[in-house]
Amino acid sequence: MSVELKPMTLADVPVLTNLFQLYLYDMSKYMHWPVSAAGGFEFDENIVLAYFHEAGHHPYFIMQAGEIAGFALVRQYPYDATLIDMGQFFVLGKFTRLGLGQEALKECLKLHPGDWQVRVLPKNTGALAFWTKTISELTNATHRTCSGDYQGTEMTFLHFSSQNALASST
Template identity: 45%
Template structure:
């Protein structure tokens, strides 16, 4: 399957906003978030995405699989340490899971942004943690650190590593 990253332009922002409730729904297994009385998962504020079109330290991408929308990845410089890239949000639609799309998209992200990286995973999300450890080890081998740390006020699993620029 052909996997591509496409930077999300502001004109396509609504598509990202439309995907977000599916992401929230997937995360509800670990966060306990429930739908509204109307049955919507809208526990996020779309204004929180504004920074992805107003700051050079935040970049949004759609993940395409054979030119079909398969998910998104939101990349940022970590607010606590701006020398570190951070996967702010990462989402693959269920239809595309377990096909290598998430791993391939990560490889492309890391190729575009060499340097220090971290990936934060909710402690309860053991499936995602296993995925990230596997994906990162395929790229950097055992040259990563996995540890618990605090993100704002939440104890999470952090995976930290560095990616060298690719030479031609």
């Protein structure tokens, strides 16, 4: 499967904001967020805008055959500057289970070499299974998993090196 990461520009903020609603819809299964009276999910727009205005933030569309298939929001982790953090990652339903997510992650690792982490809600069993399997395969199981707090929410953290991932996938 041919996957491309397309860097977003400021002009892409409305598109990302629309896609973010789909991401929030998926996450609402675990977070139980209410739908607003306008029919969407309310969120702090600075979560999205940070990827266009703050250093160390890198927004990408995940593209497949010229079509937007999702997004990857990569950043320097604010609580540990030595870590690259997958801030948010989303693949549209019609593209899941095709290997696209793993290929998108590989592209992210090529663009941002270093020590990585992915954070997952423990109740989001589908995402946890995807990330655990994908990172295990890419790193020959040389990753570390732990639980911890992220802004008041219990998360599962997967830590790994892009060097290990890229070496085992070539």
